[in-house]
Amino acid sequence: MPEAAPKEMLRISGLHAFYGESHILHGIDLVVGEGELVTLLGRNGAGRTTILKSIIGLVGSRSGSITVHGTETINLPTHKIAHLGIGYCPEERGIFSSLTVEENLMLPVVVRKGGLSLPEIYDMFPNLLERRTSMGTRLSGGEQQMLAMARILRTGANLLLLDEITEGLAPVIVQTLRQLMGQLKERGFTIILVEQNFHFAADLADRHYVIDRGTIADMITRDQLSASTGKLNQYLGV
Amino acid sequence: MGMSVQTVLSQVMLGLNNGVFYAILSLGLAVIFGLLNIVNFVHGALYMLGAYVALLGFTMLGPLLGKPDFHLNYWAALIVAPLVVGALGVLIEKTMLRRLRKFDHLYGLLLTFGLALIIQGVFTNYFNVSGDAYDGKPESLSGVVDLGFMLFPKYRVWVIGISLAVCFGTWFVIERTKLGSYLRAGTENPELVKAFGINVPLMITLTYGFGVGLAAFAGVLAAPIYSVSPVMGSEMIITVFAVVVIGGMGSIMGSILTGLLLGMVEGFTKVVYAPASSTVIFLIMVLVLLVKPAGLFGKEA
Numbered sequence: 001m002p003e004a005a006p007k008e009m010l011r012i013s014g015l016h017a018f019y020g021e022s023h024i025l026h027g028i029d030l031v032v033g034e035g036e037l038v039t040l041l042g043r044n045g046a047g048r049t050t051i052l053k054s055i056i057g058l059v060g061s062r063s064g065s066i067t068v069h070g071t072e073t074i075n076l077p078t079h080k081i082a083h084l085g086i087g088y089c090p091e092e093r094g095i096f097s098s099l100t101v102e103e104n105l106m107l108p109v110v111v112r113k114g115g116l117s118l119p120e121i122y123d124m125f126p127n128l129l130e131r132r133t134s135m136g137t138r139l140s141g142g143e144q145q146m147l148a149m150a151r152i153l154r155t156g157a158n159l160l161l162l163d164e165i166t167e168g169l170a171p172v173i174v175q176t177l178r179q180l181m182g183q184l185k186e187r188g189f190t191i192i193l194v195e196q197n198f199h200f201a202a203d204l205a206d207r208h209y210v211i212d213r214g215t216i217a218d219m220i221t222r223d224q225l226s227a228s229t230g231k232l233n234q235y236l237g238v
Numbered sequence: 239m240g241m242s243v244q245t246v247l248s249q250v251m252l253g254l255n256n257g258v259f260y261a262i263l264s265l266g267l268a269v270i271f272g273l274l275n276i277v278n279f280v281h282g283a284l285y286m287l288g289a290y291v292a293l294l295g296f297t298m299l300g301p302l303l304g305k306p307d308f309h310l311n312y313w314a315a316l317i318v319a320p321l322v323v324g325a326l327g328v329l330i331e332k333t334m335l336r337r338l339r340k341f342d343h344l345y346g347l348l349l350t351f352g353l354a355l356i357i358q359g360v361f362t363n364y365f366n367v368s369g370d371a372y373d374g375k376p377e378s379l380s381g382v383v384d385l386g387f388m389l390f391p392k393y394r395v396w397v398i399g400i401s402l403a404v405c406f407g408t409w410f411v412i413e414r415t416k417l418g419s420y421l422r423a424g425t426e427n428p429e430l431v432k433a434f435g436i437n438v439p440l441m442i443t444l445t446y447g448f449g450v451g452l453a454a455f456a457g458v459l460a461a462p463i464y465s466v467s468p469v470m471g472s473e474m475i476i477t478v479f480a481v482v483v484i485g486g487m488g489s490i491m492g493s494i495l496t497g498l499l500l501g502m503v504e505g506f507t508k509v510v511y512a513p514a515s516s517t518v519i520f521l522i523m524v525l526v527l528l529v530k531p532a533g534l535f536g537k538e539a
Contacts, residue, residue, distance in 0.1 A: 056433045057432075057433075058429050058432070058433060077432070077437075077439075078429075078432035078433055079432050079433075079434075079435050079436055079437045079438065082432070082433055082434060082435035083435050086433075088430075088433040088434075090430060090433075094427060094430045096422065096423045096426050096427065097426065098422040098423070098425070098426055099419050099422055099423055103416075103419040106416065106419070107419060107420070107423055107431070107434055107436075108434035108435060109434060109435035109436055111435055155434075155435070
C-alpha cells in the first residue's frame with residue numbers, strides 16, 4: 001500500500017509581514033503536513049522568526065493567508081490562534097521572572113485534549129520538579145529551555161513553533177533537546193523549528209526551508225540533504 | 239515638649255487612618271501602571287466620584303426615583319460605587335485608552351489628566367466646592383473604641399481594618415493565585431501571554447476597571463470622615479503620587495507598605511512639628527529620589 005501524503009496542518013500562501021514601516025516578509029508560501037518536522041534556516045535577519053511570529057499573530061501587520069487545520073487565521077487575534085492548537089516557544093525562551101517555575105508551567109491555557117499532565121511533565125523533566133517553587137529566571141539556561149518546552153507540551157498543542165531553542169546552550173543540553181525532538185516527532189507532533197544551521201535537526205527534519213531576505217530561497221528534503229550541503233553552507237554563509 | 243507616648247501613639251493612629259487611603263489609592267495606581275503602563279491621573283477624580291455615588295445615592299437617588307424615603311445605604315454604596323466607577327473605567331479603557339496603546343505612554347497620562355480636569359470641572363459646577371457632609375454613616379459604626387492609650391472613633395477602626403483587608407487581599411490575589419500569575423506575566427510580556435491563548439485585551443480592560451473600582455471604594459470609605467467635595471480627589475492624589483514615587487512604580491506590596499508608612503510618618507510629624515506635617519512626605523520624596531531614584535521598592539531600570 002503506498003504511503004498516504006500526510007494531512008495538511010499548516011498552509012501559508014502569499015504572506016507579507018510588516019513591523020511599522022519595515023516590510024519583512026515578501027510573499028512566503030509553505031505547507032507543513034501533520035507530524036512533519038520542518039526547519040526554517042537562514043542568517044540573522046532573514047525573516048525566520050518573523051514567519052513564526054506571523055503564524056501566531058505577533059507581527060505588526062500581515063497579509064496573505066495562513067490556515068491552521070484548515071481555519072483561516074489572518075484576521076484572528078493572537079489568543080484565538082493559539083486555541084487552534086499552537087504552542088509557541090519564543091527566542092530567548094520567554095520565561096517569566098515574576099512567576100515561579102510551576103506558575104510558568106501552568107500559565108499557557110490548555111487548548112486541546114491530550115496534553116501532558118503535570119506528573120508526566122515532571123517525570124520527563126525531573127529538574128523542574130525539584131525547582132518548582134524557584135522563580136523562573138533563577139534556573140540555568142538549559143533548565144529554562146526545558147521549562148519553555150514543557151509548558152507548551154502541557155497545553156495539548158500539536159503544532160509547535162520553536163525559535164532557536166539550542167542557542168547558547170551547552171552541547172550536552174543540545175543533545176538532550178535533540179532526543180526530545182525525536183520523542184515528540186514519534187508522538188506525532190508537528191514541529192516548525194527555526195535554526196541557524198541544519199546540523200541540529202539534520203537526521204530528524206523531513207524538510208529544510210532556506211529563508212533569505214524575507215523570501216523562501218530553497219527547499220531541501222531529507223533525501224537531498226547530503227547532496228546539498230555545499231549549497232546550504234553557501235546560503236547560510238558558513 | 240509634651241511628647242508623651244500617648245500623644246505619639248494617637249497621632250500615629252490618626253496617621254495610619256490617612257495611610258490606608260494612600261495605600262488603597264497607590265495600590266490601584268500600581269496595578270494599572272503594571273499592566274497598562276500608564277500613570278492614571280484620573281484616579282483622584284474617580285475616588286471623588288466614588289464618594290459622590292455614596293452621597294448622591296443617599297440624598298438624591300430616592301427622590302429621583304419618586305421614592306423620597308429611599309436611601310442607598312452605606313453598605314450598599316460600598317458595593318455599588320466601585321461597580322459604577324469600575325464600569326465607567328471599563329468604558330474609558332475601551333473607548334479611549336485602548337486607542338492610545340500603540341503610542342507613547344505620555345499620551346495616556348495626558349488623556350487621563352484631561353479627564354480628571356473635566357470630571358472635577360463638571361462637579362465643581364454643580365456641587366459645593368467647600369464640601370457636603372455625608373449623613374449615611376451606619377449607626378453600628380458610631381461611637382468610640384477604647385484602644386487603651388486613646389479613645390478612637392469606631393468608624394476609623396473599621397476603615398483601617400477593611401482597607402488593610404482589601405489591600406492584602408489584592409496582594410494575595412496578584413502574588414499567590416493563578417489569576418494573579420496571568421496578571422504578573424501580562425505585566426512582563428503581554429505579547430507572549432497572548433500567544434499562550436489568554437485574552438490579554440480583556441484582561442487589561444478588567445484590570446483598569448478593578449483599579450479604579452478600588453479608588454471608588456476608598457471614596458466611599460472617606461465620605462463619612464472628610465467632607466465630600468469636587469476637589470477631594472485632586473488634594474488627595476498629589477500626596478498619593480508622592481507616595482507612589484517614594485515606593486517605586488509597579489510594586490504591589492511596595493505601594494501598600496509605603497502608603498501605610500507615610501501616613502504614620504505624617505501623623506508622627508504632627509507631634510514633633512505640626513506645620514511640617516503636610517510637607518514631610520514631599521521632603522521624603524526628594525530624599526528618596528536623590529538616593530534611590532527607582533523608589534524604595536522599585537526595581538532599578
